[in-house]
Amino acid sequence: xxxxxxxxxxxxxxxxxxxxxxxxxxxxxxxxxxxxxxxxxxxxxxxxxxxxxxxxxxxxxxxxxxxxxxxxxxxxxxxxxxxxxxxxxxxxxxxxxxxxxxxxxxxxxxxxxxxxxxxxxxxxxxxxxxxxxxxxxxxxxxxxxxxxxxxxxxxxxxxxxxxxxxxxxxxxxxxxxxxxxxxxxxxxxxxxxxxxxxxxxxxxxxxxxxxxxxxxxxxxxxxxxxxxxxxxxxxxxxxxxxxxxxxxxxxxxxxxxxxxxxxxxxxxxxxxxxxxxxxxxxxxxxxxxxxxxxxxxxxxxxxxxxxxxxxxxxxxxxxxxxxxxxxxxxxxxxxxxxxxxxxxxxxxxxxxxxxxxxxxxxxxxxxxxxxxxxxxxxxxxxxxxxxxxxxxxxxxxxxxxxxxxxxxxxxxxxxxxxxxxxxxxxxxxxxxxxxxxxxxxxxxxxxxxxxxxxxxxxxxxxxxxxxxxx
Amino acid sequence: xxxxxxxxxxxxxxxxxxxxxxxxxxxxxxxxxxxxxxxxxxxxxxxxxxxxxxxxxxxxxxxxxxxxxxxxxxxxxxxxxxxxxxxxxxxxxxxxxxxxxxxxxxxxxxxxxxxxxxxxxxxxxxxxxxxxxxxxxxxxxxxxxxxxxxxxxxxxxxxxxxxxxxxxxxxxxxxxxxxxxxxxxxxxx
Numbered sequence: 179x180x181x182x183x184x185x186x187x188x189x190x191x192x193x194x195x196x197x198x199x200x201x202x203x204x205x206x207x208x209x210x211x212x213x214x215x216x217x218x219x220x221x222x223x224x225x226x227x228x229x230x231x232x233x234x235x236x237x238x239x240x241x242x243x244x245x246x247x248x249x250x251x252x253x254x255x256x257x258x259x260x261x262x263x264x265x266x267x268x269x270x271x272x273x274x275x276x277x278x279x280x281x282x283x284x285x286x287x288x289x290x291x292x293x294x295x296x297x298x299x300x301x302x303x304x305x306x307x308x309x310x311x312x313x314x315x316x317x318x319x320x321x322x323x324x325x326x327x328x329x330x331x332x333x334x335x336x337x338x339x340x341x342x343x344x345x346x347x348x349x350x351x352x353x354x355x356x357x358x359x360x361x362x363x364x365x366x367x368x369x370x371x372x373x374x375x376x377x378x379x380x381x382x383x384x385x386x387x388x389x390x391x392x393x394x395x396x397x398x399x400x401x402x403x404x405x406x407x408x409x410x411x412x413x414x415x416x417x418x419x420x421x422x423x424x425x426x427x428x429x430x431x432x433x434x435x436x437x438x439x440x441x442x443x444x445x446x447x448x449x450x451x452x453x454x455x456x457x458x459x460x461x462x463x464x465x466x467x468x469x470x471x472x473x474x475x476x477x478x479x480x481x482x483x484x485x486x487x488x489x490x491x492x493x494x495x496x497x498x499x500x501x502x503x504x505x506x507x508x509x510x511x512x513x514x515x516x517x518x519x520x521x522x523x524x525x526x527x528x529x530x531x532x533x534x535x536x537x538x539x540x541x542x543x544x545x546x547x548x549x550x551x552x553x554x555x556x557x558x559x560x561x562x563x564x565x566x567x568x569x570x571x572x573x574x575x576x577x578x579x580x581x582x583x584x585x586x587x588x589x590x591x592x593x594x595x596x597x598x599x600x601x602x603x604x605x606x607x608x609x610x611x612x613x614x615x616x617x618x619x620x621x622x623x624x625x626x627x628x629x630x631x632x633x634x635x636x637x638x639x640x641x642x643x644x645x646x647x648x
Numbered sequence: 649x650x651x652x653x654x655x656x657x658x659x660x661x662x663x664x665x666x667x668x669x670x671x672x673x674x675x676x677x678x679x680x681x682x683x684x685x686x687x688x689x690x691x692x693x694x695x696x697x698x699x700x701x702x703x704x705x706x707x708x709x710x711x712x713x714x715x716x717x718x719x720x721x722x723x724x725x726x727x728x729x730x731x732x733x734x735x736x737x738x739x740x741x742x743x744x745x746x747x748x749x750x751x752x753x754x755x756x757x758x759x760x761x762x763x764x765x766x767x768x769x770x771x772x773x774x775x776x777x778x779x780x781x782x783x784x785x786x787x788x789x790x791x792x793x794x795x796x797x798x799x800x801x802x803x804x805x806x807x808x809x810x811x812x813x814x815x816x817x818x819x820x821x822x823x824x825x826x827x828x829x830x831x832x833x834x835x836x837x
Contacts, residue, residue, distance in 0.1 A: 242689055293710075
């Protein structure tokens with residue numbers, strides 16, 4: 179089920195909220211668990227059993243690792259087995275077909291194999307499980323003895339399919355008493371509506387612009403068309419995933435959980451390293467804690483530090499999908515981050531702000547081309563056009579048509595990508611001196627946002643979240 | 649007495665560590681949970697393996713070339729009642745662009761009074777699979793409504809249509825032989 183589907187908004191969510199608020203405190207976790215199982219079963223009934231079994235496996239492994247703590251090597255062996263099994267499950271569903279396909283292509287053979295579709299959320303689920311097991315091994319958290327509470331950590335529906343990756347240490351204290359009241363419900367609902375609007379009004383509309391460019395024959399592109407397509411995708415993925423994260427955070431608030439912040443206006447960054455500190459924050463934190471720092475982080479000589487950056491980014495690329503262009507995407511950002519760290523980072527910081535913003539946006543856009551391309555050949559051809567290597571026209575009718583018909587949308591996206599949009603909203607509402615008028619203005623604003631979003635959801639095709647496919 | 653006895657049998661573990669305050673019952677529970685954890689994880693691994701095997705068997709897609717799969721099904725079709733259609737028919741009836749997919753095989757009845765049809769599509773991606781599923785559902789739903797007024801038997805046949813999604817393959821059969829065709833399709837993968 180999608181957060182942005184009509185069934186979720188008008189049936190699943192109201193019923194779950196009502197039951198959750200009505201039952202006594204001690205029944206709230208079971209209600210949330212049952213709701214989470216139903217939520218997953220709605221879209222992926224076949225994989226629900228896999229998720230439950232995997233959850234049980236990690237539950238047992240956590241206890242097993244903790245029990246063996248006195249004999250450190252036994253605990254390490256247990257951790258290794260547990261993480262290996264999790265990675266094997268992910269590897270089988272996500273990389274097995276890709277690797278065999280690559281093998282077939284490389285050696286011109288045709289080994290037949292059966293493939294299964296990737297269960298939604300498995301990539302996030304695996305990282306969540308691995309993080310928990312490592313934390314138990316390190317003694318940072320105690321293994322969860324209550325199987326239902328553990329299952330809730332692993333499968334709670336607001337963060338099940340695409341994060342955020344909340345560390346167990348931050349989540350465990352929230353499994354006790356949930357402070358829910360009208361205030362948290364209201365705050366959560368407004369956050370949810372913001373996310374819904376980002377998805378339904380901005381991301382999906384930008385997705386249509388991108389789809390128009392993507393459907394064109396690349397031979398007919400002008401340079402501007404290529405940039406419009408890239409810009410459209412940049413906004414689509416930001417508002418799609420950012421919208422999802424807002425909705426997840428809002429749902430968490432409604433049910434008395436703090437799921438953390440996943441985005442902090444990444445397109446306002448003045449360097450690529452800053453961009454990655456503002457984009458998908460929970461994933462960045464995960465890789466930093468469980469891969470980068472154990473590898474040595476920023477300690478050691480330059481070659482070790484460079485190696486660590488490359489290892490982390492190749493893994494980040496591979497985690498995003500089983501495609502060579504995503505590996506290249508990770509490699510590209512590793513190169514850029516190394517160069518920023520050791521070559522032009524200091525020089526860049528001395529340039530005017532708008533140059534730094536333009537540089538960051540251009541580099542990130544190149545990254546998005548590698549991200550959305552079906553293969554590396556397509557990506558290279560697209561980049562050639564974007565940077566004027568293909569003897570293409572600078573502007574054509576197609577690009578002008580796309581800009582003229584969507585300029586309002588582009589401006590809205592620019593506004594909402596920065597603090598400017600929020601500031602504008604605050605000026606409009608907080609400028610009122612009368613508290614009642616101010617509250618009424620805020621209420622009317624969110625109601626309008628909700629109505630417009632729902633109107634788009636009803637009239638347009640429901641587009642799955644891009645990160646559901648990761 | 650019981651507590652002391654249990655502690656002795658457990659090899660004096662609590663005594664050595666000086667944590668003798670733990671009651672024997674709690675200690676036993678801990679030991680039990682330890683064993684459960686150690687054994688349980690392997691038991692669950694076996695269950696996961698079994699489940700994945702079942703998934704592969706019943707829902708797994710295949711990398712077999714489309715032509716092989718299509719030929720296997722085509723050879724079993726009742727071609728007296730069914731006529732091979734082109735991609736334009738696919739566009740007209742399902743709203744799908746045949747050129748977007750890795751392979752398309754579409755047969756339907758030449759008589760408008762009959763709802764019989766067989767469709768196999770190999771998609772290029774998972775997203776396309778969903779798009780095809782949606783189109784198939786919409787087509788079956790609208791035809792069922794149309795037929796229910798004047799040909800209830802045909803509407804019933806649509807109701808019992810075989811719709812299978814195996815990896816990137818989508819198979820649809822509306823026919824009295826739907827189950828047999830589906831079986832041939834499954835075996836051809």
